[in-house]
Amino acid sequence: DVQMTQSPSSLSASVGDRVIITCRASQTISTYLNWFQQKPGKAPKLLIYAASSLQSRVPSRFSGSGSGTDFTLTISGLQPEDFATYYCQQSFSTPLTFGGGTKVEIK
């Protein structure tokens, strides 16, 4: 199974900040990497697919990069509605696996 490791597990940031979340795969997964946002009591929401493609209707302040084993999610200009938990997920092979999550909190 492909193990996904995210860092940091949590961070505090202010509105307007640039936030970077990293994700590392235990083996090369090309660009088969997706990012999700989850708010309390809600289902995960797809933000980025194929490492860097923005899902429809997702604000352009979200961006993704990386390939192979190392990936990043960047939020450029954090907005109040962006405080949430973010998960990476690999779609290279089954079982699909998720990272442990990064909780973005208000400073």
Added chain:
Amino acid sequence: EVQLLESGGGLEQSGGSLRLSCTASGFTVTNYAMSWVRQALGKGPEWVSGISYSGGTTYYADSVKGRFTISRDNSKNTLYLEMNSLRVEDTAVYYCASSGGPNVLDNLDYWGQGTQVTVSS
């Protein structure tokens, strides 16, 4: 509007069975693979099972293999998860999710609101 609605969750004793359903509206599931993903309280999502668009290929996490069965009825636009030999560690919110294409490895782009499954000892 695309919607996925899960049902069938509840409280069950260890060793018991439950059947979850997920009915889609606003789109036809025929062309899309589907998955079940669960999330225990305070934990990250865990993919449980997936099924190809035709139902011809199924996949399972090791933690549920041999106990859970995924199936679909495209004529009813519905996905199912038969859960047997339930364990306390199966307690979680169960989400159904559709893939953006016919393969289980395609993006999980639409999710339901989830149904709670609680297994007591």
